[in-house]
Each structure stands twice: as structure tokens, then as C-alpha cells.
Amino acid sequence: MSGDHTGENAALAARVRHVEALLEARGLVDAQELDRALEAFLARASPDNGARVVAKAWLDPAYRARLLADGAAAVTEVGATMGGGLQDQRLKVVENTPTSHNVVVCTLCSCYPVALLGPSPTWYKSESYRSRVVRDPRSVLAEFDFHLPPDVDITVWDATAETRFMVLPVRPAGTDSLDERALADLVTRNGLIGVAPV
Amino acid sequence: MPELFAPGDRVRTAHADPPHHTRLPRYARGAVGTVVEVEGAHPLADDRSRGLPAPPQPVYTVRFTARELFGEGDHDVTLAVWESHLEPS
Numbered sequence: 001m002s003g004d005h006t007g008e009n010a011a012l013a014a015r016v017r018h019v020e021a022l023l024e025a026r027g028l029v030d031a032q033e034l035d036r037a038l039e040a041f042l043a044r045a046s047p048d049n050g051a052r053v054v055a056k057a058w059l060d061p062a063y064r065a066r067l068l069a070d071g072a073a074a075v076t077e078v079g080a081t082m083g084g085g086l087q088d089q090r091l092k093v094v095e096n097t098p099t100s101h102n103v104v105v106c107t108l109c110s111c112y113p114v115a116l117l118g119p120s121p122t123w124y125k126s127e128s129y130r131s132r133v134v135r136d137p138r139s140v141l142a143e144f145d146f147h148l149p150p151d152v153d154i155t156v157w158d159a160t161a162e163t164r165f166m167v168l169p170v171r172p173a174g175t176d177s178l179d180e181r182a183l184a185d186l187v188t189r190n191g192l193i194g195v196a197p198v
Numbered sequence: 199m200p201e202l203f204a205p206g207d208r209v210r211t212a213h214a215d216p217p218h219h220t221r222l223p224r225y226a227r228g229a230v231g232t233v234v235e236v237e238g239a240h241p242l243a244d245d246r247s248r249g250l251p252a253p254p255q256p257v258y259t260v261r262f263t264a265r266e267l268f269g270e271g272d273h274d275v276t277l278a279v280w281e282s283h284l285e286p287s
Contacts, residue, residue, distance in 0.1 A: 092259075107225070108221060134267075134275050135264070135271065137273055153273070153274070155261075155274045155275070156275045157275075158223065158226075160221050160222075160278045160279070161237060161240060161243075161257045161278030161280070162257065163237050163238075163259075
């Protein structure tokens, strides 16, 4: 497996810090400008964005269809965006059904739809999760106390290029009376990755 | 950009084990899968990371069975695969 978060990447991080220091020393960027840009990006990045997308898709079949067809365009309807990083990213939303389940990983590094899910959890970046979930997803999900019935098919989505993935969970039973906000409150970050039912 | 493959096509990934960065994970080398869709066109990261010219080329979502990749398992794995890493199967 490549893409370890030490070694070469630590050297890369040192180079980035050095370039940043040079840009500041030569007056090309304000000392706080990069921090402000990062903070602004992260302030908008939250799993609540993904949760609101899911709740809207559960309530509105036309929105659900738009979301599955072009995720990046559809998330702008709830005020989220896949832009703001180095480049606009394609978003593929993958829909769970009672008979098929999806789970997301980046085996090469840790690609993740930060804008919709917030900063990724440490376990998502671990070699253990990245190497094992592609090989034996059912066991990995069980370690999250998520026990899928044997007749449910699993697809693991490995983000090896420029597309980011988000899971659209199955709407839980008994939620017919809930409004969009209450439905969004049911959705968890882990559900959007596919390691929890919702 | 014309694409060599279309959804439903059977494709095989490259066998090569290059000494440089590659976006084709080791576990998916020399494997046969089915094209799901075209994701777009992007510079091949393997080349771009080495400072080589890397014009955009098609990137495909390809679905593999776990049995094909690992010899066991009942799930599927999809990856994004650059056209350079694919041949018809």
C-alpha cells in the first residue's frame, strides 16, 4: 500500500511549510491569509451539510434523482459546495437500498468529501481501515457494531481519482412524521461513509 | 475526448508494478472488471507526480468482484481507473 501518512508525506508537509514561509517573507501573502482561508473552508465543512442533503433526498424524489445524477450540482441546492479546494470535485452519491449497501474508502491515501462530512476521522485514515474494508467489509462493519444481514450485497467505493463519494442511507422506518430538520438530525457522519445504518 | 471504453465493457487492469507513484492500487492489478461509467478526463497522476507531460485522459469507474481481486468474498469493489491502466478483456 502506498500513501502512508508519514515518511514521504511528512517531507512534503515540510516543503509546504517552507514555501508558505517564503510567500510570507516576500510579502506575497499576508501571514494570516492562508490560515483564514483554511478556517473559512473548514467552518463551512460539516457533516450537517451531508445530513441535510440526505434528509432532502428522503423527502423529495425529484431532488433524490438530481442528487444521484450529479451530486456536486445537487448539494449546492442546500448551500453546500464541492468547490473551495484545489479544484472543484465531482461528487458521486451512492444509494443504499434494503438489499444493497455502500461503503466508502480511499485505499491510496485519505480522499474524503470534507465539505459535506467535515474533517475525516482518524480511523478513516488508518492503514487498518483502508486495507481491510476493501477485502472484508462485512467484518469491518461488524467492528462498528453494524451487522448487515448476509443477503445484503456490499459495494466498496475506493476513491482512487478525482471523484469523492457519499452514501445515501436508507430512511429509517417509523420516521414518516418527521420534518426535514428532524430527519437530518438522524443522519450521522458514519452513516454517510457507510459504516453505520444511518 | 474520445473514450476507448463504454459502460458495460469488460476491461483488464495493468499488471505493471512501477517504481513510482501510481493510482492503480496493488490489489487491483491484472484484474478483470466491468466499466460502470466515465467519470471525466484527468491528467494521469502517475505522470504528473513525476513532472512528465500529463494531458487529460478518460477516467472510468470500474466494478470488480471481490473474488476476482482477492480470490474470495461476496462483495464488489469499484475503483476509478485511468484509461492508460486498462486494456480490453
